[in-house]
Amino acid sequence: MTSDSLAAAITQFGDPRGYLAVASIGIPPRDAVDALRADLDAWAAAQRDPQGYDPVIARTRGHYARLVGVPESRVAQGSQTSVLTSLVAAAVPDGAEVLVADGDFSSIEFPFLQRPGIRVRSVPLEALADSIADDTWLVVFSFVQSATGVIADVEGIRAAAARTGTMTFCDFTQAAGVHPVDAALFDITVCHSYKWLCAPRGVAFLTVSERIDPLLTPLQAGWYAGDDVWSSVYGPAMALARDARRFDVSPAWQAWIGAEQSIGLFAGLDLAEVWDLTSGLGDQLCEALGIPLQHQAIVTWPDASGHDLRKLIDAGVRVSGRAGRLRASFHLWNDPSDVVRVVQALRS
Template sequence: MAGSLPAGARVTCVDGDFSSVVAPFLARGDLHVRQVPLEDLADAVAAGTDLVAYALVQSATGEVADHAAVTAAATGVGAFTFVDTTQATGWLPTDDLHADVVACHAYKWLNSPRGAAFASFSDRALAELTPHAAGWYSGADPWTSCYGPELHLAADAHRFDVSPAWPAWVGTEAALAFALEHGIDAAYRHDVGLANAFRERLGLEASDSAIVTWPDADGDALAALTAAGIVASGRAGRARVAFHLWNDEDDVDLAAGAVTAVRAVDAR
């Protein structure tokens, strides 16, 4: 999308979003990139905006964007919309986004090997975006169009396909079967339920996200979680835990106990 924008195009992004959602536009050097807080994103879409790009679920905070409001604002001014669902697809339903481009790396909540990713394109995106990475796999039937001299592009979204990392897709097929077996709605109820149980134990407000983060500038909470055998992470000065299908109430108790224990020590 960054390569298809004309020089001087105006792009609105989220301040603090994952770098991969913002960096391609900044790297162009000739685009006007505005970054605003997530809660202000829809209101920041004004006449003259060419593209709104954001992650549906913020990596650093777990916040969920109001995609309906953003899409309505973008549609009102004729702007493209790009939504990254890497931190969402797998636990949060994403079939009602109505964005021009939706992209998702499968190695997060879809539990796939790194190297598999998905994207969907609106009719407008198909007509106006240039497939800069076009290659042998961009044809409707790659095996009959893998030699020149003509440019062979599929009429549909396959024109944006790149040569697949074969081993990654073998693992992805099995991972998708696992995800479909349980269903996104069930995953949402389970994951968010555990996350809210953990939030309650920490004195945090309930949320609609499976990701929980809180300030941890010194890394004490992350160290305590790690010492307890919990795989957690530190992001932007915050501790971060995420709950998925293989987690249960015992994990909530273990994580909450580790954090509350270190809080008690810090209080002394």
């Protein structure tokens, strides 16, 4: 039985039949589209000013904090996960080891690979927990793998990291908005909101634990990182925020207008219910295709030639191909008719 809140959220997305590509880019809810249009009209009518966006950003930060289970003081905002990850890469001590998963998303690996003076070791995802060593300073992984939809062994990784004192870094980009997540379990989390949170591109988040916070330097500090933003627009005097806001990046204003509506929508849902819906549709597709159940919202299967991808695209079904596999991803707007549509297209 679908809850009233989930039923209401589903109606926000209309009827985009055949769209199974949220793992690439989400669809905005109706309220986000309306808010963006109203903001563009106000901007065109010269009725907008920069200070007017500050309450929107503050409310959106609050929505995200509630979604991931940490205080607002632990949340910094930015525009891209790679930029936020770079702050963490800069904090790794010289000579220290960073452990990453093979095939994980490049935005959380390249910043460490570009950092001179540290050791980056890559192992298969399933071996990540067992590969954490006494000298591993940081373990980096995605909660849900972008290419395969596989959920990491979060408890195993956390337990192994606790035994060695290793810092933990988790990317929520393919999880927040579809699966329950708890940022308080990790030292660092990052998340871009344009996928499962259905926000405009350009709104990303960093959460920092009390343990790692003093080790990070706000290398990208600008006026929006100031304790009093509008008293921080000229230097050289600098008084940065005392909490995670000192890592803030100057915001892309219009993107936050849509993000407030989108992230607020998901922050008000039971994400376990969302996961039951979406992973249930994923298993329906697996059963219909005769492949092993994956228990995921992202369903993938080998398609190195792109044959299945072309058939589905030609039939008007939006999916994606990643790492030699076809990737079909289910979200709130999908229902069993989308499963039927995929099967019919592949068997035609």
